[in-house]
Amino acid sequence: MRILVTNCNTTERMTKEIEAGARAAASPGTEIVAMTPAWGPESAEGWLDSFLSAAAVLDLLRGIDENSFDAVVLAGFGEHGREGARELLRIPVVDITEAAAHLACLLGRRYGVVTTLDRTSGMIEDSLHTAGVLPNCVGVVGTGLGVLELGDEQRTASALVTAARRLRDRGAEVVVLGCAGMTGMDRRISTELGVPVVDGVAAAVRLAETLAGLSLRTSQIGSYAPPLPKTRRWHR
Amino acid sequence: MRILVTNCNTTERMTKEIEAGARAAASPGTEIVAMTPAWGPESAEGWLDSFLSAAAVLDLLRGIDENSFDAVVLAGFGEHGREGARELLRIPVVDITEAAAHLACLLGRRYGVVTTLDRTSGMIEDSLHTAGVLPNCVGVVGTGLGVLELGDEQRTASALVTAARRLRDRGAEVVVLGCAGMTGMDRRISTELGVPVVDGVAAAVRLAETLAGLSLRTSQIGSYAPPLPKTRRWHR
Amino acid sequence: MRILVTNCNTTERMTKEIEAGARAAASPGTEIVAMTPAWGPESAEGWLDSFLSAAAVLDLLRGIDENSFDAVVLAGFGEHGREGARELLRIPVVDITEAAAHLACLLGRRYGVVTTLDRTSGMIEDSLHTAGVLPNCVGVVGTGLGVLELGDEQRTASALVTAARRLRDRGAEVVVLGCAGMTGMDRRISTELGVPVVDGVAAAVRLAETLAGLSLRTSQIGSYAPPLPKTRRWHR
Amino acid sequence: MRILVTNCNTTERMTKEIEAGARAAASPGTEIVAMTPAWGPESAEGWLDSFLSAAAVLDLLRGIDENSFDAVVLAGFGEHGREGARELLRIPVVDITEAAAHLACLLGRRYGVVTTLDRTSGMIEDSLHTAGVLPNCVGVVGTGLGVLELGDEQRTASALVTAARRLRDRGAEVVVLGCAGMTGMDRRISTELGVPVVDGVAAAVRLAETLAGLSLRTSQIGSYAPPLPKTRRWHR
Amino acid sequence: MRILVTNCNTTERMTKEIEAGARAAASPGTEIVAMTPAWGPESAEGWLDSFLSAAAVLDLLRGIDENSFDAVVLAGFGEHGREGARELLRIPVVDITEAAAHLACLLGRRYGVVTTLDRTSGMIEDSLHTAGVLPNCVGVVGTGLGVLELGDEQRTASALVTAARRLRDRGAEVVVLGCAGMTGMDRRISTELGVPVVDGVAAAVRLAETLAGLSLRTSQIGSYAPPLPKTRRWHR
Amino acid sequence: MRILVTNCNTTERMTKEIEAGARAAASPGTEIVAMTPAWGPESAEGWLDSFLSAAAVLDLLRGIDENSFDAVVLAGFGEHGREGARELLRIPVVDITEAAAHLACLLGRRYGVVTTLDRTSGMIEDSLHTAGVLPNCVGVVGTGLGVLELGDEQRTASALVTAARRLRDRGAEVVVLGCAGMTGMDRRISTELGVPVVDGVAAAVRLAETLAGLSLRTSQIGSYAPPLPKTRRWHR
Known part of the structure; x- marks a missing residue:
């Protein structure tokens, strides 16, 4: 089994962290x-x-040899692109946003998402809605820390716990870490809060393995039919 | 990894079939x-x-040694009991209804469920609603075949394909087999229809492995807190 | 008119209280x-x-002579079994959960439910959803008192009023007592809060009378068709 | 117990029919x-x-002596005015639209409404939504017969059965008669269709009795607080 | 272009204010x-x-010469009548409630409404729901000031700002002024709050111009078909 | 007033058509x-x-001098980018998808969308959902014609009418043309169908004028706050 995990941004350091998280979670x-x-x-x-x-991630994906991989994981929490990747590829595509939500639904009656800046909360909600897993989500709460400010693990943990407590008050029984850059902090936060904490990268890697293992591939009829042949210019 | 799979009825033959399907799907x-x-x-x-x-499945589960298993799969499509099992056990519990829906959401924009008798459609819808995965479901359609009438594989396949076509007309891009007794027919139906077909037992086994593999356990706060100690009489 | 009221638990004292509440409310x-x-x-x-x-209540109901009663009231707030009883019997079945909600909808634009332990709130919400009366409910709030701790009427009243005030802040204009064991406290709480308070047992008895009085019986097509003849073992 | 039933239109013949239906249903x-x-x-x-x-019905209601009645039934299916009457009066107000839906929810998992002209379907849907009982409704279907064309009982019955069959195909297990002018046809249609048929006038009279019998009155806080004293001109 | 703007109440002073607001907003x-x-x-x-x-506004509208106007604006925030006016007239009808919401949706992801008394919040919510623009509304909050108490501009502004801050806490990024009597205060409040503030009268006038300018007229099929010819008595 | 209209694709001919449609609709x-x-x-x-x-449209927009325009219209029906443009610019941004839907809501109780290929229906639904105007939409139906196959006006009109009739059967009282390439066909289709037909480009131009005319600008708090300063590479 070979899984391609794509970072959603150009920061190599984050790609390394995501890779490490994915490896730790993989079978x-x-x-x-x-x-x-x-x-x-x-x-x-x-x-x-x-x-x-x-667009950049889709540009990356159109350049790979699909036959070399069994599945793709999109490691951008709340980011767009998912449905386009499903059109482009026949192998399964799993986005870390939906993946975390799917597992969270199995662990408690309601879940909540802690993320970076509040300004991204709406985008995450929309992504969960489109993925079909919003009903059991009680909210998406920001920590006030930007994606590239998560390095100070102590500060990040403290901010995550504060945000998670707000979700707890709204009925969350499970917490989702809403940023690929938070990968690896799930156990620490879980211990502190006493609730299950789901990391999207780990969830997505396992779900990708599951789909590939069961020979399940993206539907080719309707929404995710292969893109029509046409002229596409990918940059100026 | 050791997974307990419980049939929801007393028919041993079906337990065997479920067991075979679970084994075929397991890692x-x-x-x-x-x-x-x-x-x-x-x-x-x-x-x-x-x-x-x-009640019977919960009676079974309260008698097991939880430490001998890593997860439990409830192999009754649309059947009740799921939330009670989560209160009772600390290891993850995955129901085949929700499991199939979770995977179906990853394979197409909308999915549909083919089941046995139309009278059970409403119950399945309610189960998907409670599990938080109803939004992307276009419907639950019966084949007119009872649970114990699925033995004639040719007739069953034909009825499943007819029902699945009705779902296709409503926009389903993925089909879920809505009965544990249909386990094993997914590939045949998928080939005939040209869409991914998800079997709940297979999906649930893999999701159970996933949760256990990631050390994720049912939340112990709120809804699924351990049952209160009290007198319970399990039979007359 | 003869109405069967079933307690949902084995505590005889509660059956007596429910019986008294039902009698006080009956025509x-x-x-x-x-x-x-x-x-x-x-x-x-x-x-x-x-x-x-x-299962225990359904076991009870399959043993009664349906011809001796005009309707059945299920006196377990938020408890399961309702739809099974409707399959089993042709006479009307009214559950106290839905009954209270139906009447509450007629008395104010939004209602809320006060119940025993917070852990049951989700189950009550699900029951109201399935019954089709959730939209006008602003929430289900626990008092922190268990079902068998409601005996101290002063403490219970005080806890109910506190919980009801939280619902009032969310827009509730009517309060539902969410436990059969609270039967009889409706007027006291109503006076204290200045809002209508609906008791489920009373509501259900009157709705059962209404259905029977209008010769309305459970639909026999679709969901609540009579159970198929088959082998069912009701206990080990 | 004394219940005021108001026709929603000025046709005296319909008032008589409604009165007869209400009397037949009353305790x-x-x-x-x-x-x-x-x-x-x-x-x-x-x-x-x-x-x-x-406006005309509210004008009528502001002229009555509220102390002479125990409850009011508004006999206009899908018509406006309900919430205004609740502000105006302290005794319970029950609208036949919501009343029929409340009882229908108790008799089957899904219900449908047959009405007069298709142009009124949307208004009825909106009324059921506001009343909080829309979720279990599968649709509102017109017969093509205007309110004053319901006199030919044979033609009306035939049109109702045709419309009800369309609802049945959408999953309705219970049928609601969506016009006060259809009062009295419920049993005939029920026999022909083999499903319970609910008449709004009968339902509302019994629900009005129920609320009055339980001393439940409209909430005076929030939405339905008494109208503010001010100048109101009721006609040119 | 000639637009008729109807006040919803009989207070001439408010008609003048609405007229001034409409003129200031018109092209x-x-x-x-x-x-x-x-x-x-x-x-x-x-x-x-x-x-x-x-009823009074519809009485007014049935007396006008429809050919003298290009569109009608109904200047009552949350008030009923809109759909009746659409049946009555072929020229476009725009209600200030929906108009403000439509524009608000274009300016931020979520909006909120500040209104007069809390008792009208529910009615406004219902009006937004029927108009099809409720999803992005986070709430309707009252200022505690009655319609005829808005004259003291300082007090009104202060109350509006307080109410708007509550909406901001719930995620509103745009504020709607929920009363025709607040017309003209939008810029002041916008400056104070730092968010766009939409006035319904201004919004409706521009939307009415838009529909008329594009030769778009109310659909004559289905819901808003012309009223059937019949006897209607408009007053005692 | 100066409005920038951006085509969503690279086909100059379509830009010309959109420009012509926009001019015809502008004040x-x-x-x-x-x-x-x-x-x-x-x-x-x-x-x-x-x-x-x-991404390409956002790249275009980041290069313009915002001060030269009063508003931006995004002329891609159902296409992504809208929210990003709102972050990027302070002047109002109106997308033709939402614009058409907003006007359609004012003309009938329910509307439907006719589009090009069925595969895009889901994307349009999602866009309407996010814009907050999905509730009154009965569906999005494809004509089977690709974006670049709309040139044969006779064939296109015929396909649009066929698709619109399907929407009519589902209750649509207003039709939206769901592709910028259909601009200019609204009156023809409207005449043939006897219902109002809304063209998104025309609707968006007028709504852009409206927002700019009322000095309403995109909210700068929350979701659409200006993008954070950071390194962004717009192409390989």
Whole structure:
């Protein structure tokens, strides 16, 4: 099993962290290949960044040899691009946003998402809605820390716990870490809060393995039919 | 990894089929233990059967040694009991209804469910609603075949394809097999229809492995806190 | 008119209280027969209890002579079993959860439910959803008192008023007492709060009389068709 | 018990029919007083008629002595005015639209409404939504017969059965008669269709008795607080 | 372009203010004609007033020469009557409630409404729901000031800002002024709050111009078909 | 007033058509400037194209002098990018998808959308959902004609009428033309169908004028706050 994990931004350091998180979560025998888009934002924090990231990630994906991978994981929490990747590829595509939500639904009656800046909350909600897993989500709460400010683990943990407590008050029984850059902090936060904490990268890697393992591939009829042949210019 | 799979009815033959389906879907190294409740209906087709089944399956589960298993799969499509099992156990519990829906959401924009008798459609819808995965479901359609009438594989396949076409007309891009007794027919139907077909038992086994593999356990706060100590009489 | 009222737990004292509440609410000429299930939990506080209770109450109901009654009231707030009872019987079945909500909708634009432990709130919400009366409900709030701790009327009243005030802040204009064990406290709380307070047992008895009085019976097509003949084992 | 039933239009013949239906449905000892508004449309079939009717019915209600009645039934299916009457009066107000839906929810998992002209379907849907009972409704279907064309009982019955069959195909297990002028046809249609048929006037009379019998009155806080004292001119 | 703007109450002073607001918002070349209903409430604050107002405004509209106007604006925030006016007239009808919401949706992801008394919040919510623009509304909050108490501009501004801050906390990024009597305060409040503030009268005038300018007229099929010819008495 | 209209694809001919449609719809005194993105797909028919288009259009927009325009119209029906443009610019941004829906809501109780290929229906639904105007939409139906196949006006009109009739059967009272390439066909289709037909380009131009005319600008708090300063690479 070989899974391609794409970072949604151009920050190589984050790709490394995501790769490490993916490897830690993968089953024995699964190979993780992490890639960074050649262009796009250095971090995605809002719709402008997200649309730019989507095009850059799709540009990356159209360049790979699909036969070398069993599945793709899109490691941008709340970022756009998911449905386009499903049109482009026949192998399964799993986005870390939906993946975390799917697992969270199995662990408690309601879940909540802690993320970076509040400005991205709406985008995450929309992504969960489109993925069909919004009903059991009680909210998306920001920590006030930007994507590239998550390095100070102590500060990040403290901010995550504060945000998670607000979700708890709204009825969340499970917490989702809403940024690929938070990968690896799930156990620490879980211990502190006493609730299950789901990391999207880990969830997505396992779900990608699951789909590939069961020989399930993206539907080719309707929404995700292969893109029509036409002229597409990918940059100026 | 050791997973307990519980049939929801007392028909041993179905337990065997479920066990075979679970084994075929499990990852290498996963041991499947299938159990039949000691009481309940011989097949579950409606609410009366489902509530009876729920109590019988919970009676079974309270008797197991939780430490011997890594996760539990409830192999009754649309049947009740799921939330009670989550209160009872600390290891993850995955119901085949929700499991199939979770995977279906990853494979197409909309999915539909083919089931046995139309009378159970409403119960399945309610189960998907409670699990938080109803929004992308376009409908639940019956084949007119009872749970114990699925033995004639040719007739069953033909009825499934007819029902699945109705869902296709409503926009389904993925089909879910809505009965544990249909386990094993997914590839045949998928080939005939040209869309991905998800089998709940297979989906649930893999999701159970995923949760256990990531050390994720049912939330112990709120809804699924352990049952309060009290007198409970499990039978007359 | 003869109405069967079933307690959802095995505590005889509660059956007596429910019976008294039902009698106080019934029209002149209506006979109330209250029954306690022969097995099940001594109180229902969560899904495990609720599923156990559902099977035990259905076991009770399959043993009665349907011709001796005009309607059945299920006196377990938020408990499962309702739809199974409708399959089993042709006479009308009214659950106190839905009954209270139906009347509450007629008395104010939004209503709220005060219940025992917070852990049961989700189950009550799900029950209201399935019954089709959730939209005008602003929330279900627990008092922190267990079903068998409601005996101290002063403490219970005080806890109910506190919980009801939280619902008032969310826009509730009517309050529903969300436990059969709270029967009889409606007027006291109503006076203290200055809003209508609906007791489920009273509501259900009157709605059962209404359906029977209008010769309305449960639909026999679709969801609540009579159970199929098959082997069902009701206990080990 | 004394219940005021108001027709929503100025056609005296319909008031008589409504009165007869209300009397047939009332409990022994309940006195029915039927009134016709002094102005308004001769039949209500659309929003213009409905708003005109609402003002005329409220004009009627502000002239009654509230102490002479125990409850009010508004006998206009889908017509406006309900919430205004609740502000105006302290005794319970029950509208036949919501009343029929409340009872229908108790008799099957899904219900549908047959009405007069298709143009009124949307208004009825909106009324059910506001009343909080829309979720279990599968649709509102017109017969093509205007309110004042219901006199030919044979033709009306035939049109109702045709419309009800369309609802049945959408999953309706219970049928609601969506016009006060259809009062009295419920049993005939029920026999022909083999499903429970609910008449709004009968339902509302019984629900009004229920609320009054339980001493439940409209909430005086929030939405339905008494109208503020001010100058109101009720006509040119 | 000639637009008729109808006040929903009988207070001439408010008609003048609405007229001034409409003129200030209108495009060059648009003539505004403001009218006061000949009867109805002196202010509309609740359902009783609203239904009375609806009939009075429709009475006014049936008396105009439709050919003299290009569109109609209904200047009652949250008041009833809109759909009736659409049946009555072929020229476009725009209600200030929906108009403000439509523009608000274009300016931020979520909006909120500040209104007069809390008792009218529910009615406004219902009006937004029926108009199809409720999803992005985070709430309707009252200022505690009645319609005729808005004259003290300082006090009103202060109350509006307080209410708007509550909406901001719920995620509103745009504020709607929920009363025709608040017309003209939008810029002041916008400056104070730092968010766009939409006035319904201004929004509706521009939307009316837009529809008329594009030769778009109310659909004559289905819901808003012309009223059937029949006897209608508009007053006692 | 000067409005920038951006085509979503690289086909200059379509930009010309959109420009002509925009001019025909604009008020006197409004100048229309139409632009074509320097890169992207030659037509947008699906998510891959849409995400590529979104980045290309945002790249175009970041290069303009915002002070030269009063508003921006995004002329891609159902295409992504809208929210990013709102972050990027302070002047109002109106997308033709939402614009058409906003006007359609004012003309009938329910509307429907006719579009090009069925594969884009889901994307349009999602766009309407996010814009907050999905509730009154009965569906999005494809004509089977691709974006670049709309040139044969006779064939296109015929396909649009066929698709619109399907929407009519679902209750649509207003039809929206769901592709910028259909601009100019609204009156023809309207005449043939007898219902109002809304063209998104025309609707968006007028709404852009409205917002600019009322000095309303995109909210700068929350979701659409200006993009954070950071490194963004717009192409390889």
